[in-house]
Amino acid sequence: MPDDETDHAAPDGGTPDTATLLKRNPLQLIAIGVVLAATAGAFAYTGGFLTPQRLSPNHFVDAMQTAAGGPHEGFRRAHAKGICVAGHFVGTLQGRALSSAAVFASGQPVSVSGRLAESAPDPFAKDSSEAVRSMALRLQPAGAPEWRMAINDTPGLHVSTPQAFYDNVVASTPDPATGKPDPAKMQAFLAQHPETVAFLARMKARVLASGFATDSYNSVDGFIFVAPNGARRLVRWTMQAEEPFATLPAAERAAKPANYMFDDLLARVAKGPIKWRMIATLAQPGDPNRAAEVWPANRTHVDMGELTIDHVESEATGNCQDINFDPLTLPPGVAPSDDPIPFARSAVYSVSFRRRTEEAKAPSAVANKSAGARS
Amino acid sequence: MIRPAHRFPLLSRLLHWTMAVLVLAMLFIGIGMVSTVSSRYAQLVAIHKSIGIVILVLVAIRLINRLLNPPPPLPADLPWWQVVAAKASHWVLYLLMFALPLVGWAMLSAAGAPIVVFGAVHLPPILPHDVAMFAVLRAAHTVLALLLFATFLAHLGAALFHALIRRDEVLPSMV
Numbered sequence: 346m347p348d349d350e351t352d353h354a355a356p357d358g359g360t361p362d363t364a365t366l367l368k369r370n371p372l373q374l375i376a377i378g379v380v381l382a383a384t385a386g387a388f389a390y391t392g393g394f395l396t397p398q399r400l401s402p403n404h405f406v407d408a409m410q411t412a413a414g415g416p417h418e419g420f421r422r423a424h425a426k427g428i429c430v431a432g433h434f435v436g437t438l439q440g441r442a443l444s445s446a447a448v449f450a451s452g453q454p455v456s457v458s459g460r461l462a463e464s465a466p467d468p469f470a471k472d473s474s475e476a477v478r479s480m481a482l483r484l485q486p487a488g489a490p491e492w493r494m495a496i497n498d499t500p501g502l503h504v505s506t507p508q509a510f511y512d513n514v515v516a517s518t519p520d521p522a523t524g525k526p527d528p529a530k531m532q533a534f535l536a537q538h539p540e541t542v543a544f545l546a547r548m549k550a551r552v553l554a555s556g557f558a559t560d561s562y563n564s565v566d567g568f569i570f571v572a573p574n575g576a577r578r579l580v581r582w583t584m585q586a587e588e589p590f591a592t593l594p595a596a597e598r599a600a601k602p603a604n605y606m607f608d609d610l611l612a613r614v615a616k617g618p619i620k621w622r623m624i625a626t627l628a629q630p631g632d633p634n635r636a637a638e639v640w641p642a643n644r645t646h647v648d649m650g651e652l653t654i655d656h657v658e659s660e661a662t663g664n665c666q667d668i669n670f671d672p673l674t675l676p677p678g679v680a681p682s683d684d685p686i687p688f689a690r691s692a693v694y695s696v697s698f699r700r701r702t703e704e705a706k707a708p709s710a711v712a713n714k715s716a717g718a719r720s
Numbered sequence: 721m722i723r724p725a726h727r728f729p730l731l732s733r734l735l736h737w738t739m740a741v742l743v744l745a746m747l748f749i750g751i752g753m754v755s756t757v758s759s760r761y762a763q764l765v766a767i768h769k770s771i772g773i774v775i776l777v778l779v780a781i782r783l784i785n786r787l788l789n790p791p792p793p794l795p796a797d798l799p800w801w802q803v804v805a806a807k808a809s810h811w812v813l814y815l816l817m818f819a820l821p822l823v824g825w826a827m828l829s830a831a832g833a834p835i836v837v838f839g840a841v842h843l844p845p846i847l848p849h850d851v852a853m854f855a856v857l858r859a860a861h862t863v864l865a866l867l868l869f870a871t872f873l874a875h876l877g878a879a880l881f882h883a884l885i886r887r888d889e890v891l892p893s894m895v
C-alpha cells in the first residue's frame with residue numbers, strides 16, 4: 346500500500362524507529378507504564394489479591410479443609426457421606442396462594458431428586474450418634490425452572506453471619522501440636538457468640554431421630570415467598586417426617602454398624618415410599634431473620650405440600666454426586682431474603698464443587714446399592 | 721484533533737467502544753465476584769452471565785461487520801513486527817471474546833446448573849451433564865480470562881504508544 350504512505354507519515358516526514366521514539370518520549374513512556382500498572386493493580390485489588398483479610402470463598406474452603414485434617418479428594422467439603430434419593434412432590438392450594446413457584450402451581454406430581462447425608466467432612470466416618478443429618482433436593486417441574494434446597498435437621502444454625510461461621514471453623518481447627526482444637530480458642534469464640542452457646546444448648550436438648558426417614562429437616566435460613574398477587578412474605582420451612590417419630594438410645598447407636606443409617610434407609614424404602622410434609626413458617630414483623638435465632642412456636646404454619654421418596658441409590662457418576670445443591674438456585678416465586686448466610690453458601694458451595702470435580706474420587710462408603718421402585 | 725484520512729466505519733467504532741466497556745466490566749465483575757461471600761456474589765454472577773451472553777451476540781455481529789467493512793490500513797511506516805503484533809493481538813481478542821462466553825455457557829451446562837440470564841430467560845444447555853468436562857472448562861474459563869486481561873493490557877499499551885509517542889492516526893481512526 347505505497348499510496349497510504351503520505352496519509353500516515355508524521356508531519357515532519359517519516360517516523361523515526363521505535364527505539365529512538367521511546368528515547369525521545371520518556372515522560373510519555375512513564376505515563377503509559379503508570380496507566381498499565383494502575384489497571385493491573387485495580388484488577389488485582391478487585392480480585393482480593395491485595396487484601397488477603399477479605400473473606401473469600403476460597404479462604405472458607407481452605408479453612409474447612411484444614412479443620413477437617415485435610416481435604417477428602419473428590420468429596421464434598423462438608424456433608425461428605427451421602428446417598429441419592431428420588432421421588433416426587435405434590436403442592437397444596439395453600440402453598441399456591443403463598444408462592445407462585447411452579448412446584449405448587451399445578452397440584453400435579455413434580456419430579457424430585459436429591460441427597461440425604463451426614464454433615465461431617467469425612468466421607469468414611471462411622472455413622473455417628475451426634476451427626477447433623479441433611480436433605481438436599483432438586484424439584485424439577487416440567488417445563489419450568491427448578492428449585493434446589495439443602496436443609497438440615499438442626500434447630501437453626503450455630504451462627505448468623507458468614508464471618509462468625511468462618512471464625513468458628515478457625516477456632517475448632519485442631520492444633521498441629523496436640524491434634525486437638527485449642528479449648529481456649531473455642532472459649533474465646535463462645536464468649537463473643539452467645540447465639541452459639543444458645544444453639545449448643547438446643548442441640549443438647551433435642552431428641553435425636555432414629556435415622557433419615559424419621560427425621561425432619563429445616564431450611565434454617567429465611568427466604569421470601571412471592572405470592573401470585575405479588576405479596577412477599579419472609580418464611581422458613583421444614584420437611585416434616587410423616588414417619589412416626591422414633592429414637593435410639595445412645596448405647597444402642599454406638600453398637601450399630603458403620604453405615605447403619607444408610608442400610609436402614611435402603612431397607613425402609615424397599616418396603617415402600619417415605620413421606621414428608623413441607624410446612625412453611627410465616628415470620629411476623631420483627632422476627633429476626635438470623636439463622637441462629639429460632640422464631641416463636643406460635644407463628645402461622647402453612648402446609649405447602651407432600652414430598653415422597655420412593656427410590657434410594659448410591660452416589661455415582663451423573664446422579665446427585667455430581668450436583669451442586671446451591672441454595673440460591675430458586676424458581677420465580679421464591680427469592681433470597683436479607684439473611685446473609687445463603688449468599689455465602691452459594692459462593693462457598695461453588696468452590697467446593699469446583700475442587701471436588703477436579704479431583705479423582707474413591708467409591709463412596711455406601712457403594713453400588715439401590716432400593717425402591719422408580720416412579 | 722486531526723481528521724484521520726482513514727477511519728473505522730461508524731458501526732465498527734460503536735461496536736468497539738461498547739464492547740470495550742462490556743468486556744472490561746466483565747473481567748472486573750468476574751474476578752470480583754469470586755472473591756466475596758457477601759450478597760454481591762449472587763448479584764454479580766447474575767449480571768456476569770447476562771453481559772457475557774450480550775458479548776457473545778455482539779462479537780458475532782462485529783465479526784460479520786469486520787468481514788463486510790475491513791479495517792483501515794495501519795500506518796505504512798509501522799515496523800513489520802508491530803504490524804504482526806497488532807494483527808495477531810486483534811485476532812486473539814476476537815478469539816477470546818468468542819471463547820469466554822461459550823466456555824462460560826458450556827461449563828454451566830456440564831455442571832448441570834440452570835443457565836438464567838436477564839433474570840428470567842433460561843438458556844438451554846449446550847453440553848450434557850458431565851462434571852469431568854465441567855472441571856476442564858472451569859479451569860479454562862479462568863486461564864482464558866487472565867489471558868484476555870493480559871492481551872487487553874498489551875492492547876491498551878499499544879493504543880497509548882500510538883497516541884502519545886508515535887502520535888499517528890491509529891487512535892483517531894477508532895474514535
Ligand code: HEM
Nearest residue numbers: 421422423424460479481495496497510564565670697698
Ligand atoms: C456459611 C455457612 C455455611 C457454609 C460455609 C457451608 C458449607 C458447606 C459446604 C462447603 C458444603 C459442600 C458443598 C458441595 O461440595 O456441594 C455444604 C453442604 C451442605 N450444606 Fe452447608 N454450609 C453453610 C450453612 C449451611 C446451612 C445453614 C445449612 C442448612 C440449612 C446447610 C446445609 C447443607 C447441606 C444440606 C449440604 C449438603 C448438600 C448436598 O447433599 O449436596 N449448610 N455446606
Ligand code: HEM
Nearest residue numbers: 736740743744786791810813814872876879890891893894
Ligand atoms: C477489553 C477491551 C478492548 C477490546 C476487547 C478491544 C478490541 C479491539 C479489536 C478486536 C480491535 C481490532 C479492530 C476491530 O476489529 O474492531 C481493536 C482496535 C483498536 N482498539 Fe481496541 N479493544 C479494547 C479496548 C481498547 C481501549 C481501552 C483502547 C484505547 C485506549 C482501544 C483502542 C483501539 C484502537 C486505537 C484500535 C485500532 C487499531 C487499528 O488501527 O488497527 N481499544 N480493539
Ligand code: HEM
Nearest residue numbers: 695746747750751754769772773820821824825861862865
Ligand atoms: C467476555 C465474557 C466473559 C469474561 C471476560 C468472563 C470473565 C470471568 C472471570 C474473570 C471470572 C473469575 C475468574 C474465575 O474464577 O475463573 C469468571 C468466572 C465465572 N464466569 Fe465468566 N466471563 C465471561 C463470560 C461468562 C459467561 C457467558 C458465563 C455464563 C453464562 C460465565 C460464567 C461464569 C461463572 C459461573 C464464573 C464462576 C463463578 C464461580 O465459580 O463462583 N462467564 N468469568
